[in-house]
Amino acid sequence: NLAKEPEASHTKLDEPLSESEELRIIRALYRFHICCNVFGLGPYKDHIDCDYQQNLFADPLEILQFLEDLYDPWELEELHCINIFAEEKCTEIIESIVWDFNEYNPKFDRQARPYTPEGAIDIR
Numbered sequence: 001n002l003a004k005e006p007e008a009s010h011t012k013l014d015e016p017l018s019e020s021e022e023l024r025i026i027r028a029l030y031r032f033h034i035c036c037n038v039f040g041l042g043p044y045k046d047h048i049d050c051d052y053q054q055n056l057f058a059d060p061l062e063i064l065q066f067l068e069d070l071y072d073p074w075e076l077e078e079l080h081c082i083n084i085f086a087e088e089k090c091t092e093i094i095e096s097i098v099w100d101f102n103e104y105n106p107k108f109d110r111q112a113r114p115y116t117p118e119g120a121i122d123i124r
Contacts, residue, residue, distance in 0.1 A: 028078035031071070032086070035079065039063055 017025070067076060099105055 024078060028075075028082045031075065031079050032082040035067070 067079070071079070
């Protein structure tokens with residue numbers, strides 16, 4: 001863990017990526033995008049029949065076994081790192097704006113109160 005390393009070892013964090021590091025990240029992003037398109041439902045999830053969704057890869061273990069046959073271990077690790085990064089960034093964004101849409105936010109106090117004020121949504 002870099003946080004536990006002495007200060008001197010942090011100097012490489014400010015250096016630009018090498019060409020090979022940049023290519024590895026780009027390849028991992030491409031693989032992540034492909035996996036999202038293949039195993040995710042994407043923007044059409046509301047238009048896909050429930051029976052059809054159940055026939056897709058539903059079991060994460062089944063997906064992992066498929067990916068283990070397809071990629072080398074270090075490629076799977078790259079995919080995992082991109083997935084963690086994406087999850088953390090999305091969570092960070094949602095948490096930063098959740099109060100803006102909350103029905104108990106004071107900005108909605110001036111509205112006549114139906115159960116959910118106009119403009120308030122549950123984004124979780």
